[in-house]
Amino acid sequence: MNDIRKIMVLGAGDLGRRVFHELAHGGGRHVQLVGRDEDATLRAANLTRYCALQRGYADVGVSHAVTDLADVARTAERIARFAPDVLFLAASYQSWWVISTLPKDAFERLYAANYGPWLPMHLVPVMKAMEAVRMAGSDATVVNAAYPDAVHPALAAAGLAPHIGIGNLANNVPGIRVAAADELGCAPDEVEVRLVAHHYVSHRLSRRGDSGPAAMGLSLLWEGRDVTAKVDIAGLLRRLPGRYRRTGGLAGQAMTAASALSVLEPLVERRDAVVHAPGPMGMIGGYPVAIESGRFRLLPPDGMTREEALAINVSGQVQDGITEIRADGTVVFEDASMGVLAEELGYDCREMPLPDAEGRAREIAERFAAYRERVAAGNAGKATRLILRISGARRR
Ligand SMILES: NC(=O)c1ccc[n+]([C@@H]2O[C@H](COP(=O)([O-])OP(=O)(O)OC[C@H]3O[C@@H](n4cnc5c(N)ncnc54)[C@H](OP(=O)(O)O)[C@@H]3O)[C@@H](O)[C@H]2O)c1
Incomplete structure (x- = not known):
């Protein structure tokens, strides 16, 4: 072979x-x-x-x-x-x-x-x-x-x-493990996390230290025993953007790459693993997932059903600006979120059947390029006006 x-x-x-x-x-x-x-x-x-x-x-x-x-x-x-x-x-x-x-x-x-x-x-x-x-x-x-x-x-x-998928909720898991280990007085590798969270929550956790109006699910295991009740979870999450903050932006994509490798390496090496991943098996949002002989199985926190985990993720999806993803692939967008793009870019799409996605992507690209030019021209105009004001003041 x-x-x-x-x-x-x-x-x-x-x-x-x-x-x-x-x-x-x-x-x-x-x-x-x-x-x-x-x-x-x-x-x-x-x-x-x-x-x-x-x-x-x-x-x-x-x-x-x-x-x-x-x-x-x-x-x-x-x-x-x-x-x-x-x-x-x-x-x-x-x-x-x-x-x-x-x-x-x-x-x-x-x-x-x-x-x-x-x-x-x-x-x-x-x-x-x-x-x-x-x-x-x-x-x-x-x-x-x-x-x-x-x-x-x-x-x-x-x-x-x-x-x-890879990343998103997974990018928060190491920080949560380290923070939990500090609170429990043990080593991070003795702590396991079971996190259920949509992209919206993942993004918010590292910046705001909470899930905002969306729901999330989190349980902590120490040497296999559930110790969630022993930890002040809200306090722990609040410390993520504080003491446990990390480099963000493009440099911070080192974390995403590590999350990707946490999924890819077991697949490449044909070994089993427990990981966190968004979009397993076409599902909305992110979950703990067991990789077993190259296949995937949801591993929600003990006592949480698949339906409950999905409902948690749907609550995050709405905050991310998506009301609904229908069984035929049509995506319905939240008015408040889409309203921002309508106002700024002139792009307004409240409902997108899957066959429309390509045209919509082209439209966003064109409108965004024009927006960038408008913003740059507006800033250049502001700078010119400022220079004229300063040189006028100097002459006076
Ligand atoms: N899940 C997570 O936690 C997470 C975190 C970070 C990023 N992401 C996502 O990962 C994706 C990549 O992010 P990135 O930061 O690496 O973006 P990036 O640097 O902009 O890379 C995107 C790549 O896509 C390529 N591409 C675009 N159109 C293409 C086409 N028609 N054919 C072939 N290639 C094409 C671009 O090619 P050119 O170089 O030729 O333009 C570019 O190399 C994004 O969707 C980003 O949002 C996810």
Whole structure:
């Protein structure tokens, strides 16, 4: 049996490259980075290859390939040719951090919309990739980074949901373990967490230290025993953005990459593990998940049913700006969230049937580009007026 495991990373942006780089530092595997720019992807792959060699990982296969996800047939050909065992999707038309590159006041206005209204920018590239997976006849386990909490349930209707997501709630778990261990007076690796939380809550926990108007589920185990009642949970969560704060922004995507690897490594190494992941089996939001022989099983806190865990996540979904994801994949957006994009970008979509997603993504991209120009022109105008005022004052 050929025991070289093959992992394809599709999407050569910040997160994709981080994960690809880490995956190359492990034996018995071949990793391939797929981007859409030949030169940039070749350079990124070579950088990883040289770093792995420098650190003594000489038996790792490292390669690259090029495709544009808009070309499903070409992507399918790439997938069929490489035949990955595991496929990691890290492509997006507009990652979460892009609005943070706007001037501060514009960023803050858009930030108030939360994440839901931007869904098409994550959903469409994943949908294209999954169409390619099907066209290639691939049986790879597909793991996706792009807003799995909402992308997977929407795509499930078309049979296109990746198997599991990464990050979001998982990014908070190490901080919770460390904070709980400090309170219990033990080592972090003696503490296990069972967290049920939507992207909205995950995002809020590290910034505000609570779940806000949304529900969440959390239980703590110490050496296998439930010790949740022994810990002041609200106090612990409040300390996450305080004493237990961590680097955020793009540099903070090191945490997301680690969360991705917590799912990918067991799949690559064919070992069982307990992880946290959004969007397992097309479900809304995030859950503790057992990986068992390459399959996934929900592992909610003791005493919590699957329905209760889902209801917790639906409460987070609404706060994220999505009222409902219907069984046919139609997404209904919250008026308050969408109202922000309507006001700022002139983009207004209260209900999105799945076949409309591609057109909606194109529309957001165009309106966002125009918005960026308007904001920049407005700021340039403000700066010119300020310079004129200052030079006028000097003359006086
Ligand atoms: N789950 C989590 O905890 C978590 C945390 C962080 C990020 N994320 C998500 O992960 C995704 C990637 O994030 P990132 O920060 O790495 O974003 P990024 O740096 O912007 O990378 C996105 C990549 O997608 C590629 N792409 C866009 N359109 C494409 C197309 N038509 N064909 C092929 N590739 C295409 C881009 O290619 P080019 O380089 O050619 O433009 C880019 O390399 C986003 O959805 C982000 O929101 C999730």
